[in-house]
Amino acid sequence: MKLPLPRGPVSEAVTAALVQAPHDFADPGEPDSPDDLHLALFVLYELHYRGWDGVDDRWEWQPGLIGLRSRLEELFEADLRSFEVPSPVDDVPHALVKMTQETGGPSLSGYIRGRATWEQFREFATHRSVYHLREADPHTFAIPRLGGAAKAALIEVQIDEYGGGVTHRMHQELFKDTLRALDLDTTYGAYVDVVPAATLANNNLMSLFGLHRRWRGALLGHLAAYEMTSTGPNRHYGNGLRRLGGDEVATRFYDEHVEADAVHEQIAAFDMCGSFAAAEPELAGDVLFGARCVLSMEDRWAEYVLGRWAAGESSLRMALA
Structure with missing residues (x-):
């Protein structure tokens, strides 16, 4: 799968890094839109599936990318917590x-x-x-x-x-x-x-x-x-x-x-x-x-x-x- 076109500063930083050999990854800051957030997350998640064309598989567990993914996930989870969920039940x-x-x-x-x-x-x-x-x-x-x-x-x-x-x-x-x-x-x-x-x-x-x-x-x-x-x-x-x-x-x-x-x-x-x-x-x-x-x-x-x-x-x- 070819790397997608970026949609903001975070997805741009991620896709730009992945075409290079694995190296220390600097946090690019905050996503500027839902498109930027979810494209960046999707690109990072795909490293755990079939990967991206031309991207070194060693990026999958690069600490800087994992740190960024965790921070983006916190933003995503905050959105999910807005949904009303039933109280735990026995059945x-x-x-x-x-x-x-x-x-x-x-x-x-x-x-x-x-x-x-x-x-x-x-x-x-x-x-x-x-x-x-x-x-x-x-x-x-x-x-x-x-x-x-x-x-x-x-x-x-x-x-x-x-x-x-x-x-x-x-x-x-x-x-x-x-x-x-x-x-x-x-x-x-x-x-x-x-x-x-x-x-x-x-x-x-x-x-x-x-x-x-x-x-x-x-x-x-x-x-x-x-x-x-x-x-x-x-x-x-x-x-x-x-x-x-x-x-x-x-x-x-x-x-x-x-x-x-x-x-x-x-x-x-x-x-x-x-x-x-x-x-x-x-x-x-x-x-x-x-x-x-x-x-x-x-x-x-x-x-x-x-x-x-x-x-x-x-x-x-x-x-x-």
Whole structure:
């Protein structure tokens, strides 16, 4: 993946350093915008995934970069703490069910099902490509940090995400078929430059929880909320793409999620999060915090996208080819 264009002083300092050999990194100061903050974080987090073209892998644990990342994470966490989170409860699975059944945010999936244009669907897929081309990877970080029933349940979900070990059935690969049908680039990270801060923030949330052992409970809550709110929206996305002329191959990614996530939501809420909360009750609140964060940030992102479309504007920073 090519390093993206900077969006402010912090992301500029980070990208400028990474094209050089590892060296002492001087703190560049404060980000000047959400775009600068979240692009810098995204670039730093990607060092723990597949890395960047031409960037020395030794940068991954360079102390100056880790120090900067920690400071940027504090800014991000301060934003997350603004979300209202239920008090810890004894019955975490049913608390998750209640949270994920609440409505009130804008229905992006409903809009896409019945009203989105071909170009708007292409934009939607462009936003989602940043995650879907590495789908399941952030949550896999939790596996070695768990034990017992919670670990087994997470692995059961992840096995499906990775296609049961069959390459062409991996959800990452299925999404490439959707991108091809939309005449979009299937390269990993191809659209980082064109997506806004709200999209990068949703991806950074997973990495924040995934890369810190202390947030293992929040990562499970994040995954559970994803799985528990997936079936209906993915049905809408698939039907919306069919309305626009998408064939069986183009919609397979969404259709697969309708079927798989109907099972995953029970496993994630009860077997995974329920077992985890029982084994580590002091972290039950973190599970609910992770769920609230993803639900609130997805609402924030959907509101942004729908607002741009309602104004007759693109939801991306740059026009698609």
